[in-house]
Amino acid sequence: MAIDVSFREAWVGLADCRHCASRELSLFAGLCDDELEHTRCPVHQYRFKHGSVIYRAAEKGHDIFTLRTGLLKLERFLPDGNQRIVRLVRPNDIFGIETLVNPVYEHDAVVLRDADICKIPVETVQRLGQVNPKLHQEIMNRWQSALSEADNWLTELLSGTAKQRVARLLLKLIDHQGKCSLLSREDMGAMLSVTTETASRIVAEFKRQGLLSEVGHNLYTCDEDGLLEITDA
Known part of the structure; x- marks a missing residue:
């Protein structure tokens, strides 16, 4: 059963992006230490238990997220009330990235395995992407990866x-x-x-x-x- 948990309850602390074990696979992988130091990016880290809801479809989106450990599902509910899971989110994946162009989230994001998550403000990512070509390219790569994963889902898991x-x-x-x-x-x-x-x-x-x-x-x-x-x- 999905459980609504506040970010205040799940907060662990500020993330140390420079020394993160997943640094080379993160959104900031293309930035050197000096570039990362000058971003002054307020990345917060959270820990959510199985069943926790990170956000719900149609909620106004102010942040994008990176999954460090655990497993999530992105789901939506059809008009007939049936649940449709459209993607699994695995470690180092980004989710909620649609809020860079849309004002609301498109899915419910629900924890399937206890998860460590980093939250990055949308306005920060947009600002950095405008001034740092490496970060802008990484955002585009992650976006394409998410689209490809959704396409693969349809072809691999909904056929045969x-x-x-x-x-x-x-x-x-x-x-x-x-x-x-x-x-x-x-x-x-x-x-x-x-x-x-x-x-x-x-x-x-x-x-x-x-x-x-x-x-x-x-x-x-x-x-x-x-x-x-x-x-x-």
């Missing part, structure tokens, strides 16, 4: 059989250690446009086949080759 869709989603969820945490069957169903029962049945089948092996609470190793065979069938 239900089994192929689940296999493709699991491959997207695998982290750098070769492990993945399963999402709820409701979220899987909404992402893949299948029923919750179908998502649950296929996950159970993958477990029986050894494609998913539990190594901790809701933590699994994945047989990537076996999942790829299903997606390519």
Whole structure:
């Protein structure tokens, strides 16, 4: 269940962009230390628990965000009340970037795994982008990446059989250690446009086949080759 949490409650402190472990993958990756020092950019860091809502669709947008750790979903609700998840946000991804040209957010942003998030004022990004070509180019690259991810979502996760869709989603969820945490069957169903029962049945089948092996609470190793065979069938 989604939970509204204020930024005041989730605030951790000011982010130290110069010494951030994700510096080379961040929005400011192209800036040297001197350039970053002179931006005087007030980047705040927050920690949100699973189920927290970062923002809701149609809310006025004053900030864009970078995900440092965790996992988020961007979703919207259709006129018939059904949920449609349009994108997953993973570490080092930017979200809410539409507010650079639109006054409101286009989706609900909801935490799927406990998340560390940096918040950057839109006016700051716009100002810096006008005077720093490197940052402007990085913004354009991130924007294109977000659009490409949305296109890939439609072509990869909403086509093929239900089994192929689940296999493709699991491959997207695998982290750098070769492990993945399963999402709820409701979220899987909404992402893949299948029923919750179908998502649950296929996950159970993958477990029986050894494609998913539990190594901790809701933590699994994945047989990537076996999942790829299903997606390519």
